[in-house]
Amino acid sequence: MNRFSYMRAASVEEAVREVAGDPTARFIAGGTNLIDLMKYDVERPDRLIDITHLPLKGIEETEGGGLRIGALVSNDEVAYDSRVQDRYPLLSSAIRAGASPQLRNAATTGGNLLQRTRCYYFYDTGTPCNKREPGSGCPAAFGRNRIHAILGTSEHCIATHPSDMAVAMAALEALVHVAGPNGERVIPIAEFHRLPGDRPEIDNTLERGEIITAVELPAQDFSRNHTYLKVRDRLSYAFALVSVAAALRLDAGKVTDARLALGGVAHKPWRVPEAEAMLSGKAPSSDLFGKVADRILDGAKGYEDNAFKIDLARRTIVRALSQAAEGKPQSQTDKRIQ
Amino acid sequence: MQLSKGLIGTPQNRVDGRAKVTGQAQYAAEFDTPDLAFGVVISSSIAKGRIASIEAEAALAVPGVLDVITHKNRPRTAWLDRSFRDEVAPPGSPFRPLYDEEIKYSGQPVALVVAEDFETAVYAASLVDIAYEVETHMTDLDIARREAYVPPKKRGGVKPPPSPTGDAEGAFAQAPVKVHGEYRIAVEHHNPMEMQASTVVYGQDGTLTIHDKTQGAQNSQGYVANVFGLSKDKVRVISPFVGGAFGLCLRPQYQLFLAVLAALELRRSVRVVLTRDQMFTVGYRPMAIQTISLGANPDGKLQSIVHDAVQTTSMFEDYQEAIVNWSNLLYHCDNVKLTYQLAQVDTYTPCDMRAPGAATGVTALETAMDELAYAVGIDPIELRLRNYTETDETEGKSYTSKELRACYQLGAERFGWSKRNPEPRSMREGRELVGWGMATGVWEAMLAKTAARAMLTLDGRLEVSCATADIGTGTYTILTQIAAETMGLRMEDVTAKIGDSSLPRSPVEGGSWTAASAGTAVQKACQSVREQLFKFARQMDSSPLANASIEQVAFAEGEIRLLNDSTARVTFAAAMQAGGVERVEAEEKSSPSFLDAARYSGYTHSAIFAEVKVDEELGVVRVTRIVNAVAAGTILNPKTARSQVMGGVVFGIGMALAEESMLDHNLGRFMNHNFGEYHVPVNADIYDIDVIFVSEHEDKLNPMGIKGLGEIGIVGTAAAIGNAIYHATGKRVREFPITLDKLLE
Numbered sequence A: 001m002n003r004f005s006y007m008r009a010a011s012v013e014e015a016v017r018e019v020a021g022d023p024t025a026r027f028i029a030g031g032t033n034l035i036d037l038m039k040y041d042v043e044r045p046d047r048l049i050d051i052t053h054l055p056l057k058g059i060e061e062t063e064g065g066g067l068r069i070g071a072l073v074s075n076d077e078v079a080y081d082s083r084v085q086d087r088y089p090l091l092s093s094a095i096r097a098g099a100s101p102q103l104r105n106a107a108t109t110g111g112n113l114l115q116r117t118r119c120y121y122f123y124d125t126g127t128p129c130n131k132r133e134p135g136s137g138c139p140a141a142f143g144r145n146r147i148h149a150i151l152g153t154s155e156h157c158i159a160t161h162p163s164d165m166a167v168a169m170a171a172l173e174a175l176v177h178v179a180g181p182n183g184e185r186v187i188p189i190a191e192f193h194r195l196p197g198d199r200p201e202i203d204n205t206l207e208r209g210e211i212i213t214a215v216e217l218p219a220q221d222f223s224r225n226h227t228y229l230k231v232r233d234r235l236s237y238a239f240a241l242v243s244v245a246a247a248l249r250l251d252a253g254k255v256t257d258a259r260l261a262l263g264g265v266a267h268k269p270w271r272v273p274e275a276e277a278m279l280s281g282k283a284p285s286s287d288l289f290g291k292v293a294d295r296i297l298d299g300a301k302g303y304e305d306n307a308f309k310i311d312l313a314r315r316t317i318v319r320a321l322s323q324a325a326e327g328k329p330q331s332q333t334d335k336r337i338q
Numbered sequence B: 001m002q003l004s005k006g007l008i009g010t011p012q013n014r015v016d017g018r019a020k021v022t023g024q025a026q027y028a029a030e031f032d033t034p035d036l037a038f039g040v041v042i043s044s045s046i047a048k049g050r051i052a053s054i055e056a057e058a059a060l061a062v063p064g065v066l067d068v069i070t071h072k073n074r075p076r077t078a079w080l081d082r083s084f085r086d087e088v089a090p091p092g093s094p095f096r097p098l099y100d101e102e103i104k105y106s107g108q109p110v111a112l113v114v115a116e117d118f119e120t121a122v123y124a125a126s127l128v129d130i131a132y133e134v135e136t137h138m139t140d141l142d143i144a145r146r147e148a149y150v151p152p153k154k155r156g157g158v159k160p161p162p163s164p165t166g167d168a169e170g171a172f173a174q175a176p177v178k179v180h181g182e183y184r185i186a187v188e189h190h191n192p193m194e195m196q197a198s199t200v201v202y203g204q205d206g207t208l209t210i211h212d213k214t215q216g217a218q219n220s221q222g223y224v225a226n227v228f229g230l231s232k233d234k235v236r237v238i239s240p241f242v243g244g245a246f247g248l249c250l251r252p253q254y255q256l257f258l259a260v261l262a263a264l265e266l267r268r269s270v271r272v273v274l275t276r277d278q279m280f281t282v283g284y285r286p287m288a289i290q291t292i293s294l295g296a297n298p299d300g301k302l303q304s305i306v307h308d309a310v311q312t313t314s315m316f317e318d319y320q321e322a323i324v325n326w327s328n329l330l331y332h333c334d335n336v337k338l339t340y341q342l343a344q345v346d347t348y349t350p351c352d353m354r355a356p357g358a359a360t361g362v363t364a365l366e367t368a369m370d371e372l373a374y375a376v377g378i379d380p381i382e383l384r385l386r387n388y389t390e391t392d393e394t395e396g397k398s399y400t401s402k403e404l405r406a407c408y409q410l411g412a413e414r415f416g417w418s419k420r421n422p423e424p425r426s427m428r429e430g431r432e433l434v435g436w437g438m439a440t441g442v443w444e445a446m447l448a449k450t451a452a453r454a455m456l457t458l459d460g461r462l463e464v465s466c467a468t469a470d471i472g473t474g475t476y477t478i479l480t481q482i483a484a485e486t487m488g489l490r491m492e493d494v495t496a497k498i499g500d501s502s503l504p505r506s507p508v509e510g511g512s513w514t515a516a517s518a519g520t521a522v523q524k525a526c527q528s529v530r531e532q533l534f535k536f537a538r539q540m541d542s543s544p545l546a547n548a549s550i551e552q553v554a555f556a557e558g559e560i561r562l563l564n565d566s567t568a569r570v571t572f573a574a575a576m577q578a579g580g581v582e583r584v585e586a587e588e589k590s591s592p593s594f595l596d597a598a599r600y601s602g603y604t605h606s607a608i609f610a611e612v613k614v615d616e617e618l619g620v621v622r623v624t625r626i627v628n629a630v631a632a633g634t635i636l637n638p639k640t641a642r643s644q645v646m647g648g649v650v651f652g653i654g655m656a657l658a659e660e661s662m663l664d665h666n667l668g669r670f671m672n673h674n675f676g677e678y679h680v681p682v683n684a685d686i687y688d689i690d691v692i693f694v695s696e697h698e699d700k701l702n703p704m705g706i707k708g709l710g711e712i713g714i715v716g717t718a719a720a721i722g723n724a725i726y727h728a729t730g731k732r733v734r735e736f737p738i739t740l741d742k743l744l745e
């Protein structure tokens, strides 16, 4: 771990200014990811700009009937907020599927979106890694890759984005509000995270100095037919091998609107709008769900340890869609998969 | 002789429980001392080769950095292998930290950065630049096994496989029913909660007081004395509390060497604590590949057992454990061939891990027995009963006691085994397939030579002491019980002192022998105190006990009482005053009886029953019920005993479903070296664990009939779960852990 100085930002403008002007500065929110990375010498910031005292802490109604979640609202505050539970239960469920209560109490909405991959090599400075040290190579592709991606990989990186929350937000088409040196902007979540390509060191489309101020959930009603189904290597407290956020709207036994996002399989929450469109106007059936899954997984590529994920993802999609269609969302306390 | 009424065998709370939950119990890294310096270990990133250069200038320039110790500037240490060999070292040439430029395994310590404070040391360590000359390494057992060998020198305390009997291969060829399989058990790391840590307090008189995380304070003491050429009375090792060990702390680990090295060099106190990732650079449960062939008659009677195992070891030591012996120990068979080989890989030397050998071998054997049960169409318990043996056929001895039949019976009753339809995939609840499986567990019951002291003082308090350790097993509590009961005192009148090299001689705490060994020594020491006390009491003026013999009295409530006239009594204090002493003291030893050892074998047995529910499509396994019926002689404290067995079962669930240290063979490095990615079971994974202690009369191993419980809980558990998974799904997985991908398709 390197030495660093610490500063508590008094305003969003100040925070942005400090980080925009200094490539060695980092925002710190809950610290549950950044501090770990610093302990492993993966992140070596000279300055930490503490943003936890900024006024980004409330959950507010938007004019359009949605909710605006401040970037510093903790993961569990979001999960247990009654408005979120009533109107966006999918999000509440996805958050509760992740980490542990201790972590969720410390972790923030903004930090969660920006947490980095759990690739073993990324965390181990004793090994090469293109994401950590561009150009050094990707040992995961030929090494241990049980937790790695099957979709959207590149020869330079096969890491996944590990967040559960982001997967639900992708399905809910959240909007990420950011403020930066050039003012404020809104990034649709689908465009927020990126694929590794030949720049695996870049996880997302934020620019230097930009700070997440809030995540907006547009008004919509997926509160009846939804589920967050997370399959992992033990029954709790593990990152997803595959997770699926499914949200459907049904009318007279037919799907009118469908959203599906996958976690644990790619460098970003994975959505395929054409696959979702296949559900429109159709009655739910496992046959149809299977076809949708095949479409989503089109082009999936497995590696030595994780090839099973393709099949697992297909099965998980089908199960999640049937849970959603039946209006029986996966419980996050009973570990039996429904 | 009569003991005062029963504390032994009653459920007692841990005497150290309050200290632990209130944070009063201090662990190795928590002892503070003035002027303490902090050492941080730098680990090798390559698996084999040489250190080409170490640039430490930048680190040394950081204010507060005291030293960067490497192979180049380290102080001299002993140069004979013998000096580095600790009490439990396997044959070979023990690893010497910072010895020379050679790299023998990934994660090997290559430098110690010492600074005035921990943060400075951590920062400075990040500035040290090390260049390597890389050589080709090999960590893959599948390749290394081509050059497997029978260890030429046997490891003390580990029985080699018995010589073959009959013609196992011939009998297998002839057998009407055959099963044959290859079984793989992944590498596991112990991963106790507490990291390896040593705080060395440097005394100005040249003495070292070392707070070490160890299962053997005297083993660490001997190691330090030998390696650094110090006399033993200059080295005291203290380890009153250990936050989990599971065998990892049987041998001194490199943080102890480094902390002492730095303390002697800098002439000041030093602490070294490993990080969680460095906990993957010390010993581990070796990977093993086993093949088992069982030949049987249609009635299930075994005609042939062939069990071969090859297991990893390091390039410099022949670590050994007993993997295959159990196959002949558990079942009667006339044609048996068991072989055990090692294969060298470029990792650190493996290390005993909870039920070393048995956890590995019995998992394979008991899976094969389940396969045989299906092949002959006989209930798995019935199959085991048909091959039951009343004698230890590996050594031609009788058992001191063996209530395994009762384990099968009581376990089966509690579990409801009779309702089992043997047909795979015959039970289902919604989308989950339900399966029931069982297996046998077995572990040695040993006694290791141990000494203990007992000291009674005028105020009615008794202190018993022994250098052994309590690694969370409950040793403090059972020693207190034994002492209190023997002396006729209350638990709260007794203090047990352990985990200190200055206390009476004890071997390392391991192998499940501590309760029997230290317990017997404490009992004998207390008996000796009783005898002295009784002598004083009889010699008192007009003593009411003048004509009594020790058989005619009871020690109870701090008094000696005549059995047939409880008004005839002398208090302990009165007896001591009469004897003109303020304390009565005795030191005694327990040691195995060689006469009995030649005739009898002592083993603990168990029968484990598992219920699993497996999501048919997704392969997600839940272990919803475990019944473990254990026959382990006298159960000293059912409460701590139950915790021991439960802990073992949880270990077994980890082995069955999750635990695996993943080696990247390209890098020769364990990659999932953290608790996020090395999965041990969490609370959600654990449902109902029901432990039954089957009554077993044991009168040969030691006076109290103790057998020990540290390991038995894990042995067989993974097999029972694997067998239940087969029953649920019809899929036989012979590769542990059984992760969900192995159940898809």
Ligand SMILES: Cc1cc2nc3c(=O)[nH]c(=O)nc-3n(C[C@H](O)[C@H](O)[C@H](O)COP(=O)(O)OP(=O)(O)OC[C@H]3O[C@@H](n4cnc5c(N)ncnc54)[C@H](O)[C@@H]3O)c2cc1C
Pocket: A026, A027, A028, A029, A030, A031, A032, A033, A034, A035, A036, A051, A071, A072, A075, A097, A098, A099, A100, A103, A106, A107, A108, A109, A110, A111, A112, A113, A114, A115, A162, A163, A164, A165, A210, A211, A212, A213, A237, A238, A239, A240, B676
């Ligand atoms: C053991 C463990 C298990 C876990 N399990 C799961 C799991 O199962 N599922 C899951 O989804 N997650 C899991 N997590 C990850 C956890 O959710 C993240 O660590 C957490 O959400 C990060 O939030 P934080 O506020 O602590 O971020 P920090 O660590 O403070 O920051 C993370 C990054 O985001 C940047 N940052 C933070 N806030 C902002 C902002 N407002 N604007 C711009 N940049 C910002 C920081 O500079 C930093 O680079 C686990 C973590 C651990 C340690």
Ligand code: SF4
Pocket: A117, A119, A120, A121, A122, A128, A129, A130, A131, A132, A137, A138, A139, A140, A141, A156, A157, A158, A159, A200
């Ligand atoms: S997958 Fe990505 S993060 Fe992992 S080693 Fe390769 S480049 Fe690094």
